[in-house]
Amino acid sequence: MYTIRRRQKMRFWLTIGLILLFVFFFLLISQTKSIEDSDRDYNRRRDSYRKKVKEKNLLEDQFRQNEDKNEEIKDVPSRSELARTMKSMHKLVHLDLKGSPPKLNYLKELIPFMKKSGATGVIIEYEDFFPYKDDLESITNQNHYTNQELKQIFDLLKQNQMSLIPLIQTYGHMEFVLKIKEFSHLRESSEHYQVITPCLNESYGKVLFKMIDQILESHPEELEYIHIGCDEVFLINQNPACKKMPHLQSTKDFFIYHVTNLVNYIKTKRPNLVVMIWEDMIRKNMLNNNDYSIKTFAKKVVPVVWNYKAQVEIDSSVFKIYDDLFSEIWFASAFKGATRHLEIIPNAELHRLNHLSWLNIIRNFPSTHKIKGMILTGWSRYDHMQAVCEILPACMWSYLDHPVKIIPLIL
Numbered sequence: 001m002y003t004i005r006r007r008q009k010m011r012f013w014l015t016i017g018l019i020l021l022f023v024f025f026f027l028l029i030s031q032t033k034s035i036e037d038s039d040r041d042y043n044r045r046r047d048s049y050r051k052k053v054k055e056k057n058l059l060e061d062q063f064r065q066n067e068d069k070n071e072e073i074k075d076v077p078s079r080s081e082l083a084r085t086m087k088s089m090h091k092l093v094h095l096d097l098k099g100s101p102p103k104l105n106y107l108k109e110l111i112p113f114m115k116k117s118g119a120t121g122v123i124i125e126y127e128d129f130f131p132y133k134d135d136l137e138s139i140t141n142q143n144h145y146t147n148q149e150l151k152q153i154f155d156l157l158k159q160n161q162m163s164l165i166p167l168i169q170t171y172g173h174m175e176f177v178l179k180i181k182e183f184s185h186l187r188e189s190s191e192h193y194q195v196i197t198p199c200l201n202e203s204y205g206k207v208l209f210k211m212i213d214q215i216l217e218s219h220p221e222e223l224e225y226i227h228i229g230c231d232e233v234f235l236i237n238q239n240p241a242c243k244k245m246p247h248l249q250s251t252k253d254f255f256i257y258h259v260t261n262l263v264n265y266i267k268t269k270r271p272n273l274v275v276m277i278w279e280d281m282i283r284k285n286m287l288n289n290n291d292y293s294i295k296t297f298a299k300k301v302v303p304v305v306w307n308y309k310a311q312v313e314i315d316s317s318v319f320k321i322y323d324d325l326f327s328e329i330w331f332a333s334a335f336k337g338a339t340r341h342l343e344i345i346p347n348a349e350l351h352r353l354n355h356l357s358w359l360n361i362i363r364n365f366p367s368t369h370k371i372k373g374m375i376l377t378g379w380s381r382y383d384h385m386q387a388v389c390e391i392l393p394a395c396m397w398s399y400l401d402h403p404v405k406i407i408p409l410i411l
Helices: 003-074 079-088 102-114 132-140 147-159 181-186 201-218 240-244 251-269 279-286 292-298 316-325 346-362 392-400 403-410
Strands: 090-096 123-126 164-167 187-189 192-196 223-227 276-278 302-305 329-336 372-376
Touching: 090 164, 102 403, 123 147, 132 201, 147 164, 181 187, 181 201, 192 201, 192 279, 192 392, 201 251, 201 276, 251 276, 251 279, 251 292, 279 302, 292 316, 302 316, 302 372, 329 346, 329 392, 346 392
Parallel strands: 090 123, 090 372, 123 164, 164 223, 223 276, 276 302, 302 329, 329 372
Antiparallel strands: 187 192
């Protein structure tokens, strides 16, 4: 009997020992895995940091090389001449309302701050936060600005002696309109809602002309410029209705046809209003200054040349052609929303180098008197269907790293 009890106790304690041993090994393995995970995370962070440092050094090397090349160019205007050019230029900040429009109370602090930092005006890209009405009411976001709020913004700009340019997309980036069923038949391609077709009269009469009417109606009469977008038009001549327009064949033909229609309509409403467009479609499809149609078209619009790389990736020959074609030209750099579509905070060093690169281009531009302004863009998202990136309050340090440090140097 005693032997049986003793064996039962031994089995009990042996079982307890095995359980404790199992728990010990489990904790040991878990701890080892945790240490390995920590090591991997540390290595990943270290490699990411090293990569960023390497990229930063590479960008700086590229910029130095570019500056060395510029020093070799003869007859380069002096720093004082560059300062005079910049002092005569408009310096506008781009307020992109897509997805994250600032509240009015925030703008009441931001606009005077921008004025103090050297900005002379703002360019406001409304998208679906403008209070469209009547047949266009369905394209307006439910959190849109009211007409009263817009008037307060306009008054605030006037009080700070800052100019205003409204920006509305009228060709590409029309997702906010073409996603809606009642306008879906106006897509250039039925499968994509990025581009509105110029091959249907409804595109003008039902949407674009009405948008322009309402924008002009809400803005002051002393408005000097309006920006109608027209960048990144990825789809052209795909709507079946385009087959009924045999006189239009190339990308150049359709682009000139569409933009000319818009400009002519705007001129019937406000003859003295200057129409601006992003120029990438011209750069890619119309670099022939001997083409009569392009020469005629160039008299109707003012191009805004944009590039957000550390070293502006536009060949010098392009600027020579633009100098021949246009009587006025603007440039655009960026302080946010121009690196990756899911970026949380901006790459301030890249943007700083981009600004300095643009200064070199301004210095070397053939006819500096044609350069009327510089736009500091701040994109909120890459298109209407993507997530918001680099919200404005989180990017003010990037903004400060440029206008405050660079603009005073050249005024």
